Amino acid sequence: MADRLTTRPGWMSVVCLLGLAAILIHCVTAIPADYAAKRAALIKAEKSLRTGGTGSSLSHDEQIVDKILMLEKRKLIEATRMNGSNFAARYNFLNMTARADMEATRGFQIIKKMPKGGVLHVHDEAITSIDWLVSNVTYRDNCYMCVDSSDFRVNFHFYKSPPQDAACVWRLVSAFRGESGDAAAFDKTLHNNLSMVVADPATAYPDLNTTWTRFLAYFAQVEGLVLYAPVFADYLWEGMLQFREDNVQYLEIRGLLPQVYELDGTVHDADWVLNVYKQGVAHFVQQYPDFTGARFIKTSLRFKNSSDILSDVKEAMRLYLQNPGFVVGFDLVGPENYLHPLIYYVDDLLYPSKQNPPVKLPYFFHAGETDWQGSAVDYNLVDALLLNTTRIGHGYALYKHPLLKDRIRKQGIAVEVNPISNQVLKLVDDLRNHPAAALIAENFPLVISSDDPAVWGAAPLSHDFYVTFMTMIGEDAGLATLKQLAINSLRYSAMQPMEIQKAVTQWKMKWDSFIQQVIRDFTSSDWGGEDRVTDEL
Incomplete structure (x- = not known):
């Protein structure tokens, strides 16, 4: 089991690449021992300042999960840094291809499970x-919609009898849906009309004003449903x-x-x-x-x-x-x-x-x-x-x-x-x-x-946590930082001190279960198992 990770396609190339880089550096110059010690001490001191510190406070099992996260993170970052491959987490979140790539990673799946x-x-x-608004709320009785002739945005409202508006003619959503002949396609159209997600965000939202205008339009569109x-x-x-x-x-x-x-x-x-x-x-x-x-x-x-x-x-x-x-x-x-x-x-x-x-x-x-x-x-x-x-x-x-x-x-x-x-x-x-x-x-x-x-x-919250993990905390920062960010979200809340203490205790129970679940999932997968990670601790 200990050798399985290094035999996976892609992983071996990264390992070899990193090894070659280390050999080349060593060949160029032998780093003096005193310099290396000072360098290591300085790096460690700086790491200790960051949110979550150096990770030295992590338990043995947390260190295993940290290694699981970091194996993939380093692979993705180094592949981009060394050969210029796409780095999904840096692209605009409205880019659905990049988003799908993020969601396919083991790191995202772990962070999604993370308390x-x-x-x-x-x-x-x-x-x-929006999925729930479309699939649930627009199917309710007396739900009307109209298409604004000025911007082709769909607006919604519940009426016994809708008002007359030549610029935005109100009809039952159920009538539009029935006439469409394809309820699924119709619902997708409604979803796309509400969402900011587009095929080409750079063209659709070229500047700040255009972006904010579209953003604020969302609230005008959905308030007739939500309220x-x-x-x-x-x-x-x-x-x-x-x-x-x-x-x-x-x-x-x-x-x-x-x-x-x-x-x-x-x-x-x-x-x-x-x-x-x-x-x-x-x-x-x-x-x-x-x-x-x-x-x-x-x-x-x-x-x-x-x-x-x-x-x-x-x-x-x-x-x-x-x-x-x-x-x-x-x-x-x-x-x-x-x-x-x-x-x-x-x-x-x-x-x-x-x-x-x-x-x-x-x-x-x-x-x-x-x-x-x-x-x-x-x-x-x-x-x-x-x-x-x-x-x-x-x-x-x-x-x-x-x-x-x-x-x-x-x-x-x-x-x-x-x-x-x-x-x-x-x-x-x-x-x-x-x-x-x-x-x-x-x-x-x-x-x-x-x-x-x-x-x-x-x-x-998972997408925001994931992009933070991949882009904003450094290649060498992992679970310790994510853990502290989760604790911060309760520590800096508006709850009273006793409520915060209770919430943190509640979170800690979830966290411990999460750590054990990730280890179980990992050891039962084809990624190599606990012994491979433990060897690297």
């Missing part, structure tokens, strides 16, 4: 897959189910608490919507005790005027005080580059702290989701810090601000990194160049999240 802790940055109307009262609770339940199946145990959902409607036109208020969240989460945890739960971050839109934001802050204060332990704070959302910066609303955002007694409304601000250094939007990071934000959403531009970065680290403010979102929405093309790689290298407080996974068809 990843929590997702601390995800938006309400993008947590549940229908009989669907809304089911949507939340299905979303939590999909995250749990992706081995996520905890969520913090950002949401507007939008108006949810009934078939007769009745519209429910924010308290009713929040109660659906609370009851849905409670029932889900009751049915799935291995799921820690969810919390809610109230959001508002950063294109509103100051008085409207003040009203939203006051509502967030009320909901926070009336729903302790569930509503955990407030945020402003929307494209930072061309909407109001935080400083525009500073008086409104300071309102809670000016009350007598002051109200401690936690903030979870989106900040630094930009590449425009020194601009008003760039300085959202300054205001987020001065307004005592609990975490920072995205924080992409933080690496350009050494003083801010130092203070944020000292205050233990975690950055919510959303790699695939940053790539799809045009902040970074190749994730190997994502600035969070530098933050991970110095064990900066951060978590990996997924932002809006449904929009681009990502798994709830």
